Amino acid sequence: MTMVEKAAMEKGADSKKSKLTRIQREKREQILRAALDVFAIEGLRGATLAKIADAAGMSKPHVVYYFGSKDAIYTDLLESLLETWLSPLRELSAEGEPLAEILTYVRRKLRMSQDMPRESKLFATEILHGAPRTVDQLSGELKSLVDEKAAVIEKWSSEGKLANVDPHHLIFSIWAMTQHYADFDVQVCAILGQPRAEQLFDEADAYLTDFFVRALRPTVE
């Protein structure tokens, strides 16, 4: 086992990275950036150490030296991105104006699809294939967060500030529609005739805002 591996295996997530030198952190970041490109396009099995090493501008054993295995790179990527991925939902506030809060959430998620399509595809592929590395976090951390925010939405509905919708399925709808533009961009562009990416997301923003306003505005009684 290498020195870097020993340091990385120190118990506790906090100590994990603090034990690394600046150069070690930078090398690892460099590899993670390259690996994201490769994994997003090729998937875990399709990606090879050779491609990752090539994209990172290093030799194959050098990549292994820093992470121990291809699988470790993949797992590290998923873990390090999860918090970022969930942050838009975390920011949904019970204190704000209901419809505006949800529209802001939709926009943040759509922005995330636009800015981080590789990350979106990484998670999509992982879940699509049964999420063997992630299923614990899905039914733990993620479920807690969703349940908490669903309760907020439920309360808004019951107070008549929002149309009466199942809050869990509403969250699924928001995920589905926004991530669709990142995950299935090839299909979307093929059908729309290859618009500029920026224009596409402007269209999607206008469409989704309009769509959710109509669907969620409380019915006049």
Next chain:
Amino acid sequence: MTMVEKAAMEKGADSKKSKLTRIQREKREQILRAALDVFAIEGLRGATLAKIADAAGMSKPHVVYYFGSKDAIYTDLLESLLETWLSPLRELSAEGEPLAEILTYVRRKLRMSQDMPRESKLFATEILHGAPRTVDQLSGELKSLVDEKAAVIEKWSSEGKLANVDPHHLIFSIWAMTQHYADFDVQVCAILGQPRAEQLFDEADAYLTDFFVRALRPTVE
């Protein structure tokens, strides 16, 4: 090259299968069924001939004998399923009542996600990874169909029979929301706490119907 391969390579999609004997067709069907299971879970790269052969109850060379290569099985699967996959949209009729037509389409797509989750995952993975084998059909056959139906929806909107929405993005929304339940079933079940599959789709049906009615009902002027 084998006899089966020779027959399969006869030019023209129609002659392709008619040249095969009944037994040859049955064997090929048997392999395709087994391969769908394996590809849907493991992806193209993750699937191996050994797993496919095992699932089909044959030896590895026997599988190759009928299809020539692993890739050929995968491509054949995608092609043979495309028509089924598009059929719900094809059935959207310009003659029917607008809102009812769209709700019927949503329900058919949702039913398809429920009944054919493996097929859904197969297409999702393919497109997610850039659709190298399918991109021609996406910008050809699929684009034509979508453009045609989008024009119908556009007309309904302009006649005031439907809310004013971008018809292409509406179709994307329907795909995204319905396929989400098949493609990301692991995540959905983790968050909802593993409900029975049938119950989940009943919930989704009620939710989506309600949601689209609200979003698409024409605004009173």
Next chain:
DNA sequence: GTCTATAAATCGATAGAC
């Protein structure tokens, strides 16, 4: 047509020089 055995290629990971 169907099998066993194996060739040929690929890939993850390691050894060991520097």
Next chain:
DNA sequence: GTCTATCGATTTATAGAC
């Protein structure tokens, strides 16, 4: 720390017996 060379395992595909 970083490299070249290579091992060992896996996997696609073929050869050849029956």
